[in-house]
Amino acid sequence: MLTHVGSSGYVFAVTQRQPVPNIAAGLLARPAWQRCAVFLLLGGLAGLGQAPLDIWPATILALAILLYLHSKTTAPRPAVLHVWLFGIGYFAFSLRWIIEPFLVDIARHGWMAPFAICLMAAGAALFWAVAAWCACRVSLRNAPMLGLAIVIAEVTRSLILTGFPWALLGHVWISTGLAQLAAFGGPHLLSLISMIAAWALVSLAGRFRVIGIVTLGLLVTVSFVLRPGPADPVAADAPVVRIVQPNALQHQKWDPAYRDVFLNRLVTLTGQGATPDLVVWPETSVPYLLNYIEDDLSLFSEAVRGAPLVFGVQRADTERRFYNSLVVMDAGGRVQSIYDKQHLVPFGEYIPGAGLLGRVGAAGLARNLGSGFTSGDVPGPIDLPGIGAAIPLICYEGIFAEELTDGGDRARLLLLITNDAWFGQAAGPYQHLAQARLRAIEQGLPMVRAANTGISAMIDAKGRILSQLGLDRDGALDVALPPALPPTLYAQFGDWPFLAVLFLLTLGCYGLSRREGD
Template sequence: MADRLARFAVLPAAVRLLIAALAGAVGALGQAPFGIWPATLAALAVAMLIHASAYNARQAALMAWGFGIGYFGLALHWIVEPFLVDITRHGWMAPFALILMAGGAALFWALAAYLAARMRPGSALLFGLALVWAEITRSLIFTGFPWALLGHVWIGTDMAQWAAFGGPHLLSLITAISAWSLVLLYRRRWLAGGGLVLALFVAGFALRAPMTEAAEDAPVIRLVQPNAPQHQKWDPAFRQLFMDRMVVMTAAEEVPDLVVWPETAIPSLLNYIEADMQPLADAARGAPLVFGIQRRDDVGRFYNSLVVMDGVGGVHALYDKQHLVPFGEYIPGGAVAERLGLRGLAAQMGGFTPGHAPGPVDLPGIGQAVPLICYEGIFAEEITRGDDPQLLLLITNDAWFGRAAGPYQHLAQARLRAIEQGLPMVRVANTGVSAMIDPWGQIVADLPLGIDGFIDVPLPAPRMETYYVRWGDGPVFGLMTLLTLLCFAVARRNSD
């Protein structure tokens, strides 16, 4: 086995980099919509062995960068979709967006490999822990981008329930330890590797999600999915079509307890319709209505907002999106960028301002809801619960993400937020996937991608407050620090 690693180490640098990139692409198969988590573990084990074969820290960093290029290149390939909505204006940016996103994210892994190799050359476990630190860092730095984390490969499995204890970064740590167990088996350290595999297998079944049923008196939520393609959503020739579609679905059948429309469902400013929302109230027939819309304040600033309309057409509650999408909803260094003629892709009026008032919002007859608008649903550590919330309420416009991996990865992260918070989630997307998610992350009912329609679903009851709600990421950061120091201390004397 050592001979094999030695033979790999003497291959031309370009060949080694290509092999690393191919392994990274295989590793990305654990992400939605593929969900092949064993592929991620196997690929990550290969990356650990490649790291162990590196002659020096620079070579280790280069190989990790190649692995990251393959991983993020496949996992984030949907990133080109927003640039294809208005292809004549933005299409030329699409390949650069993917290259820069994959290459930039991979730099975090390269730096992790470099530091691990400097601390202890050849340590597979230390490299795995360093990758988890890299995932934590890219989740937080530069406003954060915790998408396609290593731990996300467990979503949809029983292992995902551990997020209720330690959030997404505990799942990433479990991923790294699982891959290391394969390295131990490869090295014929049967007792250590087999014992670790057995422990992980038991952990995967220890927290199985129960089958859930809503109470008989549970409020019924109507999820309305208009399926407005992004290139038509703001087109004056189609606006009324999609509005009429939502109104008709809202007025159909029996009256629910709450109706929810997606992000920017109404292609107008709240300022223009607030004085007369009676047509919406008539369609809702006394039920409160949640919808997404843009608004402008008194000094001309624009917001991406969520409105709770009461049963008589008044604004009952208002929430402005706080965590905006860089280069999508605003341009960093916006004042300079505006003078250069640049503006966010999603901003119709030149860019948005982040809101300042956190949730929750009150839903008449139901209780408190934690509001999330699109991108905000990927940040586990930023959710503000308030007192005794009954649900997470996420509205989004996933039409930006195309119809391949993006919408499914976004949905998967919504499932993880429900597990972490121990709350059911009402998720309504413009083009799908809209879903009712129970507090164990299970999809109770959904509207598939690319169709228009509505579903009425009873709201599942919340769970008891989870450990992640109480303690956040602190215990995992502490555990990571302890394991890193312990690994470094042991590796000074013995190779793992």
Template sequence: MADTIWAGPRWRRMGAALGLGALAALGQAPVGFAPATLVALALILWLMRGAPRWPAAAWFGWCAGTGYFLVALHWIVEPFLVDVARDGWMAPFALVFMAGGLALFWALAFGLSARRGPLLLGLALVLAEYLRSVVMTGFPWVLLGHIWIGTSVGQLASLFGAHGLTAITVLLACVPSLWPGRGSVRAAAGLAAAALVWGAATAWDATLPEIAPPADAPIVRLVQPNAPQDEKWQPGKAEMFFRRQLAFTAEGPRPDLTVWPETSVPYWLDQADAALELVTEASRGAPVVVGIQRRDWPRLYNSLLVLGETGGVADRYDKAHLVPFGEYIPFGGLLARFGIHGLAANEGGGYTPGPGGRTVDIAGIGPALPLICYEGIFAEEIGAVAPRPRFMLLITNDAWFGQVAGPYQHLAQARLRAIEQGLPMVRVANTGISAMIDARGRLVEIIPMGEAGWRDVALPPALPPTLYAHTGDGPVIWVLLAAFALNLLLARRKAIEPRQPVA
């Protein structure tokens, strides 16, 4: 089969690569069908055995990656459809260029490992996924290892992180190509390997003790206003959504902490004194976390405020890791002349990054690690914060991501951060999905997508620091690099070995 497809017309193998890449994307949220990813990757690796030269292999890898990212990241057009008249023209270009650009990392992996066996290609692909998570501010979204979030295999992230899960995924897909014998035997070997990993992870997961909050655990109120992005900043609607959050804050028994989502206060901080007084009054003396924009002219910030028990700003955090082309535009002033603006920010160039890397103190509860939206996808940055927080506190406005795939993928990554660090996470989103996540990434409580409401939830306890919390990605990446270098050396030696003459 592999030789046949490479001997046929180019469109056939490019179509196969695109189709298999698209199939691989079905392992990501919200579909979450991990077998589709494993089967698609196994077929991609099998077909690569027939690649004649590195340019053809790189092109095949690029097509497979493009198919994968087109399907997995199709929601990326949603932000451009909020203001169709201004930004709609950019939507198809954004999707095509993002998918094709991210696929270049796959092309690099496939080109470097052409004709050198499936194991080398698998290692190269894992390293390529790592590279795209760090190069040019990084984009570790829909990593191949994310297909395991919500399963027992996903709990292994507490040991190896997301890139360790990616390595497990790709190496399992390599098994059919590495196993000797007929196609049916190879397929059976791949199935057996996947079953073995799944069974071992499930058995280990079953031995982990349950996480139950103590009787005196702090009660946290999640407030979800459900403000559609195209209405969020309309003068009349913005006040309505603000009043809705005030009402949710004032209802029911007084919690120990109330959390509002990103940019939930519709005023600049320097003009928000009266609004913040209303928030403090509604909270009945409990601390409240809100999202707000602030300006220190000419700098603009996307900020999180902790309002104290007696009123006033007790602590503040400015978002440090901004979304490229969303919250800031390189050379924004110049590009604004051509109609290209940051989607989530104003003034052409958008927001200024804050210093990051710190906790905020929540009275009566302890230190929390503040994260605003996009910051929750960067595992290494979260693990670098010291001292260790009591919990992670993520506020976001996922209305930008639509309601199909983006918010579910964003939530999945929040669950992974909790597993990696052994810390619970309070996650509050404007339109959903708000959630209380325990230290093993399990959803304790949620407010569903598109629902306005509030939930009072006991804060789960933290676990001791995990192995990954101590080591980060370093050990896994160094092992992968060493394995790749060793396999590359062996492949080159094999290629130059003189053939024995045939008698």
């Protein structure tokens, strides 16, 4: 405080204006362990936007803080480390359900759960760390470039090493009207929107404040305009689908003492009430090989009373290769068509490299690892009598948006059978269901989803859940099949239009960074 004597003789006290503390600089100057903890926690905060919590503002806020702190970082090495730690926190929280399969037989496999979640989170976050390194190579402290690089990393994560597009940044919008934009650009367009929203929030504190306000206002408006209202009534002559959920717990599902209990439950639930136009059972709902259930098929035929039946089962071919299959049984109890799962779960349904080990002379090790299931080679769609063509999906296949756009004839519906009992009651079943909603939006097709322990549902072509059976319940849903919409842009062209836009944005951002550097 300074004093000043005025012309009238009075003494005035003048308080100097204190500089506003730079929070970012203070944080980045803290000890390494404190910075690591902050970025891990920020990543966990970002994970709150994933189902079942759906707190998408937390995701956008956390991403905005990440971009802002990146713009204040003065060296590439800490910038990459910060993004990697943020990613570890994000994936550790979002993929926390990954430990559930190891708890089914906790005495044998429980010890692996901590390693599984740590390795999965660190591995997925490594894509983001590489993105940060590339962004820094182009232009250090460039927040928009980092955002675009992470979106590119999300696309890469969805494709490389068979792909794992789970917990994409765009999935936080599935419960909002912005999810409808997936009909134009798929899930990666939604990830780009997440980064645009985060950048717009950051820009409120900088020279692009007006652009940020306009961008956020535009996103809110689009979300409000596109948000679908209540579903229209389904036509009176629409086919009725019965979705049966037996609630076979994973630790009992293959137990000889329980197998027939769950199979009889399926048959009983199927035979109740009026005859539907189609009956759908979940993945591996029949606990025997297809090769040995001829007598059971007649029992199934009596239960469905002339309706076609879709069920999941395992089968073996003449060379003793095993398949995870979806079977369509016609009204006469005959197997009409078989779809074998094509996109298998690495380390869950097969061991990557087991065949290679055998070919290079390590046959003993290959036998110990086991070969698991064999991928099918005949794509869908399959024909459902009285319904039309359906795109078949078995569990894991439902998370791969790009694999549904094969440019073939237009299907009538998406047909997903799954066994989410592996995920327990954690976030996994809810996140899997959310992705099913997104597949329906992308394709403009309704989805029939039959899950062993839940959540079974009928989803319309706008991603609305018309009816569902919750977790750990047995029962049956009789729901009229909603109509299909005209082919969406994404159904016709897949990711290519979005990838072209992403390339142009990245090129433009690179050009601006070079210009400012000059």
